[in-house]
Amino acid sequence: MTQTSNVLFEVGLEEMPARYMNETEVQMKEKTQQWLEEIQLSYKNIKTFITPRRIAIQIQELQLKQDDQEEEVKGPAEKIAKDEAGNWSKAAIGFSKGQGKSVDDIYFKEVNGTNYVFVKKYTKGKTQDELLPDFKQIIMQLTFPKTMRWKNHSFRFIRPIKWLVALKDDEVIPFEITDVSTSNVTYGHRFLGGKIELSHALDYEQLLKDQYVIVDSSIRKNQILQQTEKLQEDKDWRIKIDENLLDEVTNLVEYPTTYYGEFNEEFLSLPKEVLITSMREHQRYFPVENAEGDLLPYFIFVRNGNDDHIQNVSKGNEKVLRARLKDAQFFYEEDQKQSIQDNLIKLEKIIFQEKLGTIADKVNRTKQIAELVASQLNVSEETVKKVTRAATISKFDLVTNMVDEFTELQGTMGHQYALLAGEDEEVAKAIEEHYMPTQSHGQLPETTTGAILSIADKIDTIVGCFTVGLIPTGSQDPYALRRQAIGILEIMKENKWSIPLFTIIERSFDIISTGIDLETNKIEILDQLKTFFNQRTAYIMREAGLEQDIIDAVLIHRVETLSFLIAKGKYLSKKRNDPSFKNKEEAFVRVINLAQKAEENYSIDETLLTQKEEKALYTTWNDIVPEYNQALQQFNVEEAITQLMKLVEPIHEFFDHIMVMDKQESIRNNRLALLKQISNSILDFADFTKVQWKQNHA
Structure with a gap:
């Protein structure tokens, strides 16, 4: 029976950014699995743990030592291994030495009619004591979108390392990183817990829990959901759980306690989106609704700690949110004192991109492209008028106080303010929809006007960037051109629109390139754009389950109708x-x-x-x-x-x-x-x- 041990590694840190933690946990597991495969140690199970202050991994029932290996190593042919007198050649002697053997260990075997030199090589398997200290390299090879240095160390990491735990059952595995040596000592919750001496690698989860740290992120997440569901039942509320926010909150706390706060009903006069953004994006609160979907003057928050003095914590959160909503209320009232035309004039002073001009220039180009798309779709004159108007005022809300404070509300506030100014409902909605989709597989425009305007705005951005040489390379795509191209194609697919996309792109290039000194010629830029859109089309088709040869077979013409x-x-x-x-x-x-x-x-x-x-x-x-x-x-x-x-x-x-x-x-x-x-x-x-x-x- 193979002997095993249980191993634990933990990296203690200053608080990590929540948005990087999920990927870090996945990366830790994958690198560990790959390492164990390379060093040929079997195991029963791997568990990863992550909180804002630690990254940890537990390897259960890890093989104590590598299997001993005996392998047959092939050398040169017999005619090369021996000279005419039958003596061993330099080639044979060198081969045997290279394998840690002598010529006395050589024997011959026939392979495909020719005799070759062979030796049997025995390699004794290494023990855990020899191998496990190398886990230091796994920690040091973790990568992050942003890293930092501290003190006089050249090593970069997501946050400064404060402590290291490395245990094989009850024995410390020795190594150090940035002057921090491994030990069996970890730390509980920053305020509620204390120093913990681990007597065994398998005691980790329970001892941390005793010190107010739930190291398993999935358990923390479930606790938040369960506590939220209980509040729903007790109060007869409907609590909207945004999955991204839930993940973020899970990664902000080590010991979650969910509770609620309230705010003055007068703030319910603000647009729903403003309230939700103030709560969710800025304070990490969950909004509360009634059964009809109307917002209620309450919010749900997750405390990093237990429920001691929770009502005092609630009052503190209420005070912070009240100040936020007061600001929003002020911005909302001030913005309505400015007309849409006033704001359009302000766009003439805001640079979109140095070579592509101002936001006002972009609006003018987008309007021309939108009218071009509309003409290709043969929509009604009434729709063309709506498209023209929507394009003309599509960016006016960018200079409002509300969007300046809450950038997430661009388009949303344009929609709201346009309605208040008496604009047509579909025109107003198109202002919000022209940013869609905002993420992969995100919501698409519902209105024809919004869909046309979204395509036009994205074409202007993509073609404009290619025209001035801002082409995505590798992982660099600062203007999110790939996502915008996919957005165009998804809209065309959803609406089953057949429009001459590359004809529109070519004519858009003529509009955009006027007055710009081109670094490359028109033909080369258009070829780059065609390749770019074909690659995005192939991506969508792969997502639809199609194999590459099938994609190559049907993607031989210009992209017209993706569906x-x-x-x-x-x-x-x-x-x-x-x-x-x-x-x-x-x-x-x-x-x-x-x-x-x-x-x-x-x-x-x-x-x-x-x-x-x-x-x-x-x-x-x-x-x-x-x-x-x-x-x-x-x-x-x-x-x-x-x-x-x-x-x-x-x-x-x-x-x-x-x-x-x-x-x-x-x-x-x-x-x-x-x-x-x-x-x-x-x-x-x-x-x-x-x-x-x-x-x-x-």
Whole structure:
């Protein structure tokens, strides 16, 4: 039976930023698992722990030592290992020494008809005592978005290290980082706990709990939820739990106690979004609603500690929130003294980007692009008017007091203030919606006006940045251009809009580049933009479950209708495993491959189609084209493929009986021209040559 021990490592720190903690815990576990695999020690279980003041990991039932290894090592061939007199060569002697052996240990084995030198090498497994101190490197290799140095140390970490725990059962594992040596001493809650001497690695969770630290973040999270649910039941409230806020609060405390506070009902006259933002974003409170979804003058907070004197803590939180809401109330009233036009004038003095001008310049460009998008969608004149107005006033709230104080409310306050100023409801809503989606898989605009304006604003930002050389590289994307491009594509997908995206991008470039000294030429910038959008399209298609070869097959044309591309991709993905589809794909692949021999200027001369098989193929192709193209325009995958299927038999008949590369040039070119036209039609659906047809390899 393999002997084991239980191991604990803990890094004690000054308080870490909550937003980095989840990733840090995942990283600690992954690096530890990889390390244990590399040093070849088995274990039963790994548990990770994290609080604002510590990162810890417990390895349960860890193998005491590596398995001893005996391996057979192959050396040079016998003819190299011995000279003509049968003496050992330098190669043989060097090989044996390199393996810690002598020539007396050499034996020969035949491999593929040739005798080779071999030795058996025995490696004694290392013990935990030899291996575990190296865990220091795992700690030092943790990475963080931001790091710091302290004292005179060159080592950088998320926060200064205050203590280190490293235990193998009850024994300390020795190492040090930045003059901090490992021990069996840890510390409880900053105010409620004290110094803890760990007598065993498995005592960690319970002893910390006794000192008011819940080291398991999932337990802290569940405690917050349970305490919140109890308040809901006791008070008949509805407490909105935002998952991101719940994660953040969980990572702000070591011993959670949930309670409530209240504020004056007069503040309920403020827009709901203002109250929620004041509570959630600035104070980390959860808002409270009634059964109808109306805000109530209460909030939920999570204390880092027990419930001693909790009502005093509640009063302190109430005082802080009251001051916040007083400020918000003042800003709200002051903002309404300014007209929308007053604010638009102020935008002329705010720089959007040095080479791209002011926010007012951006608004003007966005309006032109929005009108261009609207014209491509053939929307009503009434919608065009709404789009124009919404674009014109889309950024006016950026200079309001409320948005200056609560930047999260950009667009939201524009919506509210536009309604108060008497603007059309859809126009007002579009001001808020044009920032959507604000995150991956986030909410999309509901109105047509908002969707058009969102696309236009994002196109202006993306094309503008590419025009002045601000192109995302690696992990650097300060203007969030990738997210904005995905937002454009998601909106198009959701609305099933077929718009000539790259035509709009090209015309947007002409609008944006006026008066700008370009560092690269227009063709190169547009090529970069095409690649950029195709990459984002491929990303969305991968998220939809499509394989890369399928994506390559359907993503051969400019991105027009993402939902149609995905539908085509899903059809091909399904058919790749269907044996009955084999002869169809073979027909299409043969056409596409041979059509590449045709020159672009080749045209079909019907009088040169003399054989019945080529006439039949030409006739069938002509017959299906109208309905096939209509199916493509209507994004009807099933109908499009139904029409293409009519070509399969004529294609096979054609190749079975017709010599395409005829000796007579005119006939040869005419047949290639026919295949080229048919290939173009097939490629309008997909490039079948790029699909890895799995049934072909059965």
